[in-house]
Amino acid sequence: MSQIQERGSTHVYKVNKISREEMESMVERCVYAHPPFCSAACPLKLDARAFLEAAAAGNFKKALQLYEKIAPFPLVLAMGCEAPCERSCRLGEIGEAVQIRAVEEAAARFGQTQRLGSVFRTRKKKSVAIFGSGLFALFLAGELEKKAYPLSVFCEEADAERFLKSETGFLDEEAFRSELKRLQGMDIQFVFGCAIDRAFIEEKRAAFDVACASPAVREKLFPEAECIPALMYCEDLKLVSGPCSGVLDAAFGAKKAALTVDRLAQNLDPRNARGQEGPVESRLYTDLSEARELTRVPMNGAGCTREEAAREAGRCIRCHCEECLKSCAYLAHYKKHPGLFAREIYNNTQIIMGDHPLNKPMNSCALCGQCTVVCPNGVDMARVCLDARRNMVSTDKMPLAPHEFALLDMLFSNEEAFLSRPQPGFDTCRYVFFPGCQAAAIAPETVKAAYLDLCDRLNGGVALMLGCCGAIGGWAGRTELEEQTRVFLDRELSKLGDPIVIAGCPMCKKELAGHEGLQITGIWDVLLEIGLPGGGHRLERPAALHDSCGARGDEKTQTAIRELAMRLGCELIETDYSGDRSPCCGYGGLAAYANREVAQEMTEKCLARSDAPYITYCMACRDRFARQGRESKHILELIYGTEAGAPPDISEKRYHRLMLKKELLRELWQEETKDMKLDYELNYTEQARRMMDERMILTDDVIAVMDELRKTGACIFDEESGLFIACRRIGNATFWVKFSREGDARYLVHRAWSHRMTVVKREG
Amino acid sequence: MAEKNYYTIDPEGKLTCMRCGVPLIKGKARFLYLDNGFPVELPVCPVCGFVYVPEELALGKVAAVERALEDK
Known part of the structure; x- marks a missing residue:
């Protein structure tokens, strides 16, 4: 081979x-990875999803930490923010949006700040001065203090209380006291009671690396100055300032200004390396079907309780795809x-x-x-x-290791087990039945019954082709092998008179549909047209229908299978993820060969959809479900009343294909094939059979080892187990067999293993 | 300088080569895979050179090294 x-x-x-x-x-x-719509709408980019999750869990400390990342004065921002996040909340489309702003306010009231005192911080070398007061100056002072700039604020107000008071009249007394405490705890040098004019600014700024001014100061003293709002910078004056209106705009302006200060402090162009600022567009997909809490929890500002805030935060559906x-x-x-x-x-x-x-x-x-x-x-x-x-x-x-077994199996299907014959009595045929490699391996009796039925009821002759469609080579990424298979099958089909292919497997149908000029249909479509053959039976219990991934996007096939099942009298259960949304059983893409664990999880996922028996129309699905212990039937098994029985092991799957070929050749075409009879007796313990299936070792591999042993006599005796051990290199692997023997012609295999490395004796 | 051995198994006289009728001894061998070689000491027949790879070794360390080399 x-x-x-x-x-x-x-x-x-x-x-x-x-x-x-x-x-x-x-x-x-x-x-x-797209942001949720609330975060995308926020120019300050609050991670609202994480924030609300923390608040919903009652963890206001963590919630406040997240909020402090965007807000140096949390209560000022939370109580004054225009909340574009709430306008973008997806819940608003089907109910009431989450009151994010109110939850922010609650977090600022209930959470504990994590700000470190100045003792623990290393200050930057470059210093900054801010002239003026108001929201922009307040937020900018907070931002720059967070960045650890040595910072001086020159303002006309007489003390910190008045400085904070300007433009924050919307704060209640408690909130004002709290923010004042925060301001006073900051590492900021205040110079109060200044008479700020152009001369004052020119004089004072000389001692600092960067100068900033509130919008009011700039407008009053430098009305002619041109500002770049995106940078909050007046280039001519080398003054960090710009227009802003409202609390959120002031906070956003301060963020932009703080970044400009960073760039200027490093003598860099403030235009560059700014990243994405401001609101962004999100294309996040959100499944709103699971949203339950559509009505707002009443929240009353300062009077709001922790529980109310947590409940409101808990309404967030954490938009994610x-x-x-x-x-x-x-x-x-x-x-x-x-x-x-x-x-x-x-x-x-x-x-x-x-x-x-x-x-x-x-x-x-x-x-x-x-x-x-x-x-x-x-x-x-x-x-x-x-x-x-x-x-x-x-x-x-x-x-090669992950796919070698499957690829060799494909070669086996198209060499030793391959069969292509016109219907007896025909030179060329109108049709050819192509059941697929897995059908012949798992349910040979069903394949035979289906073929005989098609021969019986279709006019023009039905040829038979037992082989692999090439999907396995394609899955393994081996396009050359896939192409060779295509050429080989096309040649064989041409010998049969280029008949219409009747596929028994949706994956084969999909793969063969790629052949140029080939007409292809599914056996299910043929049976719908000519009617059921009789002799079929239904499943007594309602059954779940598992759609094959080979039929994804092929509505005609999906419908035909349902129709056939109905005609049999089966009661079908439609599960989640059926039709085009059906998951793979674990055989597709050779997943089961490369990663048994993942393939197992795929099978479990399929079976988790229903406790009922499964009806499939791909033999590989039927096999994997049955191996998992679930009753599963291929639709053709039901139609022809042929039970495939317990799932075969890997060696039996090959044996079935060979036996089907031999039997059909003998019965239909009167051709005898040579029996490869062993001149010795070879048996396996049950443990050895299981082990071989698990380790992908075929009985053919064991036979090759034993043939070699009988030829050369090379084996060793293990005193501990009382067993003999022989080996042979076959292809890219070395196979070892541990056995006992009776006389010269009777062996019982106890264990088998293999490795891909070669091993040689070394000198020295 | 003598090559470092990555793995050593001493058969301690419990394995016998049936073709040569002598016990296997701890002998020098080399695993080869994808152009990499690993010197080891395994049970070897001193007469015919038959090298034995026990099941635990094949499924354990050998398999692990195979995986690692395959992904190189």
Whole structure:
């Protein structure tokens, strides 16, 4: 049988099949990291989601910490803010918006400040002067003090109380006292009672590195000066100041001004390196269907209690988009949103030397396309992972180990187990039945019954083709192998007279649909047209229908299966995530070979949708559900009344394919195939069978080891276990078999294991 | 200078080569994978050079090193 060559260890870039632009466009589609609409609307960028979460938990200390990041004087801002966040709150679309401003006020009243005293702080070297008073001057003083500038404030007011009072008349007495205490605790040098005029400013500013002025002072003393509002800077005067109106605008202006001071203090252009300032646009998707608390909790400013504030904060639905993580076991396993994941996987493909930590995650995606359907923006992780796999293969960096078993299985399907014959009595046929490799491996009797039925009831001849459609090679990112399979199948189809393909598997149908000029339909469509054959049976209990990921976007197939199930008399349960939204069973994309744990989680996710038995129309889904202990039936099993029984192990799956081919050749085409009979008896303990299935060791591998043993006599005896051990290198792995024997021709296999490394004796 | 051994197993006379009829001894061997080599000491037949890789080693350390090299 064919082998597949292991990859090299010296990486040479041949073809790069994934571009940075493609990756960026995929990353761009994911809105997971977009801010919630309230934060996006806030020019100060309050992390309102985290803030409300802390407040809802009654943790006002943490809530205030978050609020203090944007507000040096929390009560001034909270009580005077125009609250654009509330106008953007999504709850407002279906009920009443969360009163974020009122919760902020409550947090400022109930929380404890975390400000450090000046003793613990290292002050900056450059000093700043602020001339004037009012909201802008107050907020700017707070911002600059936070940045640890040695700061002096020159104002006309006679004391700190009056300084704070200007433009903050909306504060109640308690709030005013609290903010005054905060102001007095700040490391600010006040010079009260100044007569501020142009000469005064010129004289005093000489002692400072940067000078700032309140809007009132600037307008009064320098009415001709031109300001750049985005920078809050008068370039001609080298004075940090600008227009602002209202509390929020003053706070935002102070933020911009503080950044301008930073740039000026470093002798840098204040225009550059400012990042994104002000409100932003968010494309975040929010599922509003789970919102419950749509009515406001009455809140009465200073009279509001902790409980009321926490309850109101608790109404926040924490807008976030996790549609893909909710539905896909793979993304949930890695806890990564596609925006981040796509970038990491792209980076993994670009590593020339060193570890490729994303190999396993990249190979664990089922490539099923569910994320694209559930994502509001059509993120396509399958595309990202498949491109990455193709890229790794084309640059010779893809390890063979995760996919080798599946690829060898595909070669087995299209070599030893392959069969292509026209219906007896025909040279060429109108149709060819292509049941798919898994159907022949898991339910050979069903395949036989279906083929005989089609031969019986369709005119023009129905050929049979047992083989693999090439999807496995495609999933592994091995485009060359996929292409070779396509050419091979096309040649075989042409020998049959280019018949219409009747696929037994939706994945095969999808894969074969890519062949140029090929007409293809599903057996389900044929059976709908010609009617059920009789002899079928329904499931006694209501059953959940699991849609195949191969039929995603193929509404005709999905509908046909439901119709067939109804005609059988089955009562169907529609689950969440059915139709196009159906998850993969864990077989797709070779996930089960690369990452058993994730594939298992995928199966569990499928089965968690319903406690009922499952009806599938892909044999791999049927097999994985049955292995999990759930009653599951392929629709063809029900239609033809053929029970596939317990799920076969990996060796039985190969044996079934060979036996089906042999049986059909003998019964339909009167061709005898040679029996490869062993000239010795080989048995397995139950433990050995389980172990081999788990470790992907075939009975064929064990037979090869025993053949070699009988030829060379090379084996060892282990005194401790009283068993013999033999080995053989087959392809890219060495297989070991531990066995007992009776005489020269009877062996009982107890254990088997393998490794990919070669081992040689070394001299010295 | 003698090569460092990454792993050592001494069969302590409990394993016998059936082809040569002699006990396996602790001998020098080398694992090779993807152009990397690791000197080890494993049970080796002193006559025919048969090298034994026990199950625990194959599924443990060898498998772990294989994974690491595959992702290089």
